[in-house]
Amino acid sequence: MIRVRNLVRTFGDFTAVKDITFDVEQGEIFAFLGPNGAGKSTTIKMLTTLLRPTSGTIELDGKDPNRNQIAARQSFGIVFQDPSLDQEQTAWENMELHGVLYHVPRKVRAERIETLLKTFELWDRKDAMVKTFSGGMKRRLEIARGFLHTPKILFLDEPTLGLDPQSRNQLWTHVKALNESEKTTVFLTTHYMDEADRVAHRIAIMDHGSIVAQGTSAELKAQTNTESLEAAFLALTGSSLRDEGADAKAGLRQMAQMWRR
């Protein structure tokens, strides 16, 4: 379903993604793990047409996201690391807008919105403004929205960041259920090893822009001779701390401070 060959992305003289190759099968839940700044988000951006690769090829359901952007976008859904809902519209309106943008026919749209909002336990709040929602509810709405156009692939970029254990648990239960009932391929990133261990069929571990290991959780543990996925992760990526590169805004702020001096 996802086929990535020799993918490279450089920013100036910094190589964020160094020649990575992997495959994700249809119906699989695939977890992408790695310390901050390992290149996970850059990879997701390239997979979801938001960033052009420097070199290498990507196929999503047989489509090249660079040459055939619109078709590729139709075939996947994405839940971003940070929220992307319209706060000033209701839950239902957010779903409706997404459905229209993704060409879901009117009748199917209404039915699916109802089913998904019910699944994610948001139906009784469908007419409430999103700005009145809690963090967990917003996340659930975003994931429900991601499933709306029956995508072949769903990208989840740290979907459980900042959620309490109850919400996290519930969220993965729903994602797993939909992965089984609709055969949606799920590509996720997370910092919670227990989640990856429990949810993902296969795991790839990324560090310094390269994939350092991939396989099932059991394989990774066996390969590193460790008891838990967390221990395997630390064995593969080392225990030193990573500082994520500051974003452009932080850079500008720094510059402004320097000039003022």
Add this chain to the structure above:
Amino acid sequence: MGAIYILWLRELKRYIRSRVQVVVSLAQPCLYLFAFGAGFSPVFRQAGLGSYLQFIAPGIIGMTILFSSVFNGIAMLWDRQFGFLKETLVAPVSRLQIMTGRTLGGATVAMIQGTLVLVICLIFGFRPQSWLSLPFAFVFVFLVAMLFSALGTAIGSVIKDMQGFQLVMNFLVMPIYFLSGALYPLANLGKVMKVITHLDPLTYGVDGLRGALIGHWQFSVALDAGILAAITCGFLVLGAYLFSKIEV
């Protein structure tokens, strides 16, 4: 088409739901009408130019459309900050459609604002030369709204923080307003002012509105409408280009 419609509808909903903002945004034109309209009225009359209220009402309508349109474009800043922009940018529709929906939405809101201010002007005692001239004036309301909404989209695609917003307000929007002939007649201006006012797109919008509403033309219908339409096309192309270059 669906995408354009739903994004247009979104802009409209946001406008209708922010009632406080609607009232606040109407307060400013009222203040201009009252303070300038009443304050400069005696001088204007002494100069033999007739009623100042009659003169500035079309200018205030133009100002309202200008502010509303550009604001709507800059509101993209919030969508960027709250992440909603991303949701539309990864959707399987072309950026041109997204940009068109947003721009048309912004223009529609600006036209509604302009209409409300026209009603306020009528309440203040403004009288058009004939009631039939109102539909004629709407041609210019539409052109001005489209022109500055397209400019708003172009600006909104580029600025990324609140400082940029201040910059645009102080160095672009306010000068466009003050140098447009909205507040004073363009006849007999100095050379420099003449050049500057003639470069300001709002000048042609205000002249068109004033011509249509009170029959006071500096230029002509054809010139005003032609220039506005041409600049609108230019800004639409610019807006579409800059919008297509947004990276998230």
